[in-house]
Amino acid sequence: MAKKVKIISQYIKYVNRQATELGLQQRVQVSAPVSKGGGGTHSRVDSSRVVGREADIRRLVDLLIGSTTHQTLSIASIVGMGGLGKTTLAKSVCNNDKIQNHFKTIIWVCVAKNFDVQRILVEMLESLTRKPCDIKNNDTVLREIQKELKEKNFLLVLDDVWDEDIKNWEDLKGSLQGINESKRSWILVTSRTENVALARETLPDHRHHLKTVIDEECVKPNRIL
Incomplete structure (x- = not known):
């Protein structure tokens, strides 16, 4: 031996x-520890280096600006395993010219494993005002968000959502639904699992399942997926 x-x-x-x-x-x-949120990702991307996702971007853009839904707040989800480029795709959608012209305001919040409704609302307000927020009362935060979003439609991206708890989602959605009842706004969620999309009540037509990029696109230099 x-x-x-x-x-x-x-x-x-x-x-x-x-x-x-x-x-x-x-x-x-x-492996780095999983981010608990608080700005773990951002909405900026160099679109010239993104390859192989043109059809995905087109489909999501058409959904977000061309949907005939009568809801004032609709949900779309990007679902796929880790490393496929869900966050990059969401960034590309946010920076698309049609999206920029359609939505008066775009808000980005990295959620990760800690789906804390209060933190999400505070980060939304900080994104809108570009100032740190020390308000602890949710009702006050919501009033400030409502003030910032008055007469505006918005796109809220919740990036890297893990939590499958329906109650947490209902708390957040219930808080946001009354903010602007006259405008059609969207929440775009990125997640690794279908269960998260289901918990977010995402309609089948509003779930975008991200697939791998074809080999020919992967070998192109100076590009990201």
Whole structure:
């Protein structure tokens, strides 16, 4: 047994040397802790470097500005496994000229695993006013948000949502529905699981399932997915 262990140890060292020579060791990274929100992502993207998502962007843009829904606040979801580019797609939609012209206000909140309604509302207000918010009372925060969104339709992006609790969602949606009853606004959610889209009451036609990019697009230089 000792001899076998020695042989295995030598082989591991050999493989490690080979990996180092090929530069593979540089790609090994310790997983970072999952962000709990608070600005973990942002809405800016270099659209010239995004490739292979033109059809996805078109479909979502058409949905958000061309839907015949009579609801004042509608929900759309981008669903797909980690690393497919859901956040990048949402950024590309936000920065699309048609979206920019259609929605008077675009708000971006990174949610991650901590679906805290109070924090989401506060970050919405900070996004609208571009100022830190120290208000602790939800009713006051909502009044300030309503003041900022008066007579405006808006697009709210909730990026990287994990929470499947329907109650949390109902609390947030109930808070936002009465903000502007005369304008048609949207919430765009990105998530890894279908259950999150279902908990957010996303209609089947409003769920966009993101697929992998074809090989020909992946090999293009200086682009991101």
